[in-house]
Amino acid sequence: MAGAGDAALALTQLSGVGPSVQEKLHRLGIPDLPALLFHLPLRYEDRTRLCPLGELRPGQRALIRGTVSRASVQFGRRRSLLVKVRDDAGEVGLRLFYFNKAQQAALQPGVAIQVFGEARRGATGLELYHPEYVVAAELNALPAPDGQLTPVYPTTDGLTQRTWRKLIDQALQWLARRGQLPDLVPEPLRQRWQLPDLGAALSFLHHPPVGTDPDALKSGEHPCVARLVVEELLAHHLGLRQIRARLRSEQAPDFHPQGTLVKDLLQRLPFPLTGAQRRVLQEIDRDLARPVPMLRLVQGDVGSGKTLVAMMAMARVMAQGWQTALLAPTELLAEQHGRTLAQWLEPLGVSVVVLLGKLTKKQRAPILAAIAEGTALCVVGTHALFQDDVDYARLGLVVVDEQHRFGVDQRLSLREKGRLAGRVPHQLIMTATPIPRTLAMSMYADLDVSVIDELPPGRTPVVTTVVSNAQRTDVVERVHAACAQARQVYWVCTLIEDSEELEAQAATELYEQLAAALQPYRVGLIHGRMKAQEKASVMADFQAGHVHVLVATTVIEVGVDVPNASVMIIENAERLGLSQLHQLRGRVGRGATASFCLLLYQPPLSQAGKARLNTLRATNDGFQIAEQDLLLRGPGEVLGTRQTGEASFRIADLQRDQRWLPMVKDVAETMEQQYPDAVTLLLARWHASDMNYGKV
Numbered sequence: 001m002a003g004a005g006d007a008a009l010a011l012t013q014l015s016g017v018g019p020s021v022q023e024k025l026h027r028l029g030i031p032d033l034p035a036l037l038f039h040l041p042l043r044y045e046d047r048t049r050l051c052p053l054g055e056l057r058p059g060q061r062a063l064i065r066g067t068v069s070r071a072s073v074q075f076g077r078r079r080s081l082l083v084k085v086r087d088d089a090g091e092v093g094l095r096l097f098y099f100n101k102a103q104q105a106a107l108q109p110g111v112a113i114q115v116f117g118e119a120r121r122g123a124t125g126l127e128l129y130h131p132e133y134v135v136a137a138e139l140n141a142l143p144a145p146d147g148q149l150t151p152v153y154p155t156t157d158g159l160t161q162r163t164w165r166k167l168i169d170q171a172l173q174w175l176a177r178r179g180q181l182p183d184l185v186p187e188p189l190r191q192r193w194q195l196p197d198l199g200a201a202l203s204f205l206h207h208p209p210v211g212t213d214p215d216a217l218k219s220g221e222h223p224c225v226a227r228l229v230v231e232e233l234l235a236h237h238l239g240l241r242q243i244r245a246r247l248r249s250e251q252a253p254d255f256h257p258q259g260t261l262v263k264d265l266l267q268r269l270p271f272p273l274t275g276a277q278r279r280v281l282q283e284i285d286r287d288l289a290r291p292v293p294m295l296r297l298v299q300g301d302v303g304s305g306k307t308l309v310a311m312m313a314m315a316r317v318m319a320q321g322w323q324t325a326l327l328a329p330t331e332l333l334a335e336q337h338g339r340t341l342a343q344w345l346e347p348l349g350v351s352v353v354v355l356l357g358k359l360t361k362k363q364r365a366p367i368l369a370a371i372a373e374g375t376a377l378c379v380v381g382t383h384a385l386f387q388d389d390v391d392y393a394r395l396g397l398v399v400v401d402e403q404h405r406f407g408v409d410q411r412l413s414l415r416e417k418g419r420l421a422g423r424v425p426h427q428l429i430m431t432a433t434p435i436p437r438t439l440a441m442s443m444y445a446d447l448d449v450s451v452i453d454e455l456p457p458g459r460t461p462v463v464t465t466v467v468s469n470a471q472r473t474d475v476v477e478r479v480h481a482a483c484a485q486a487r488q489v490y491w492v493c494t495l496i497e498d499s500e501e502l503e504a505q506a507a508t509e510l511y512e513q514l515a516a517a518l519q520p521y522r523v524g525l526i527h528g529r530m531k532a533q534e535k536a537s538v539m540a541d542f543q544a545g546h547v548h549v550l551v552a553t554t555v556i557e558v559g560v561d562v563p564n565a566s567v568m569i570i571e572n573a574e575r576l577g578l579s580q581l582h583q584l585r586g587r588v589g590r591g592a593t594a595s596f597c598l599l600l601y602q603p604p605l606s607q608a609g610k611a612r613l614n615t616l617r618a619t620n621d622g623f624q625i626a627e628q629d630l631l632l633r634g635p636g637e638v639l640g641t642r643q644t645g646e647a648s649f650r651i652a653d654l655q656r657d658q659r660w661l662p663m664v665k666d667v668a669e670t671m672e673q674q675y676p677d678a679v680t681l682l683l684a685r686w687h688a689s690d691m692n693y694g695k696v
């Protein structure tokens, strides 16, 4: 959001914000106080009622209070501090695995304590693990329970819920002192839509009173949610319009069929293109032949052959001696794409270079020279592609692979690099995230969309089974048997906590267990905390068949292509979104062998959870799955979509909030004509000029 440089809006005026907290907030896209106010809760907890200890049940999240009766350090598998709390009706334990001396000193028998946490069956009866608590000398000195719902915020390593609440409460006080944030949705429009003003909506959403209907917040029907949704959608749409308008005023080189490269490539492919691939290529060819920059989004389900379509489009451009750049989201994928492209293109005399951040200066130098001279026609890489020292001789086409986190600004800088004699390169964006067609049409009518709606023939659909974690031993046996048949296996380890560190830790533990259980077969490990080189070498071993089972975190979600891998196990499947599961599953079923996917869940699984996972069992069609996801979306998040990483939206959810789209589209034009200043401010507030087409 805007105004990072404005001292009046600086985060450092809040108590508790030093350089390290500031840096963490920045990383979450929160540079200033207004942005902090827009950091909305994921959900709310009801801590307004005290639960007598005698009524506490396993699985319940509750507010309790009592007196500490005992406290002792336990030496089980892990050292922990166990504190027993008692009231008239019963006793529970609090268990702290991480604790310091101060905590130990404060939690002495006789002190009064108020605790909020989830009760589980522990070693000593009901226990609350790592609860939030406050202590006092006596019971009536404890704070009264809240009169409002308690917000739970999306967070990152090192920022606790308590910190978030403290910071946001201070920001709300700042807002109250200051009076108001500029309301950028013009008054007549707000009236027409019956929406509250911005300050009121923000205050409400951070502290809804008890009795607020959580379903109305979740469904986006509540006027305070709608107020923010509309503003964000408007900003997004206005941003898209500006980008398009800017782009339309540019010129691009036009490429007509020429040379034999495209034909030669087609002849060398061991299979014919599918009808859908041919159709999409025709659409791209038509764009490339015009002297206006193409901006086309190609959607295709996992494994539908998007990479191949990109390569053919690149060939059309390279056939005329112009360069093409393929931007990948991770180094892993850049290397994989580099290998695939080199395999097809180099025998035809086209030189492919891969530019990665991890290269040494010495390794980079000859690559940069080849790019500057134009001898490297096909350039593949991550964001290293648009660093300052990269100069292109003549860049004709940029292909952006999905899931990248590049903002439009960064992509524009790549386009600027390609500017030659007043002309800019064409752009093609590839995504496997299916957007129902109607939705794409209403919100993105001005973005050209092609759909590859057909899978290559001969694929056997992946057989999906939903299995309880209680049957884990059978699953390991099945994997053992699969290895014996020379099949390769992915075992995906997932966590809900937004922490790469914990995820890496869990994957490492799993890796050790499986390595022992699956002997003599080789198990490999890949996670986000490993160095790029380590990841690449594990991937290469897996690709070459030296590693039989690959334990991976969701780093493999996108694009990895190892046709011999035909078995996938996904842990904690009930916690992932259907579309993400579908993406993961798309890593198998890419060869001719029958493939299977086991979705492991942690019992008990709710009815809704069962229905969700059964959707994946029933179909392999990404579009159908996206639609079902919308219908069956379980409880979970209330407002923010940020944690799912699903879209570039902070609050709006394109599917949930569809009803606003036509109105937003209508109003955008009026706003541009009548309120140009509000448009500028709105774009800055929502960072809407930094939007991400690949994720639309």
Ligand SMILES: Nc1ncnc2c1ncn2[C@@H]1O[C@H](COP(=O)(O)OP(=O)(O)OP(=O)(O)O)[C@@H](O)[C@H]1O
Pocket (backbone or CB within 6 Å): 271, 272, 273, 274, 277, 300, 301, 302, 303, 304, 305, 306, 307, 308, 309, 432, 456, 457, 558, 559, 560, 561, 563, 586, 590
């Ligand atoms: N027309 C075709 N006929 C047969 N096989 C094909 C065809 N097109 C592509 N393939 C093969 O299918 C596999 C998947 O293709 P590709 O990697 O291009 O898919 P993708 O859509 O990019 O997948 P993802 O979204 O999962 O990254 C590759 O092994 C590729 O060689």
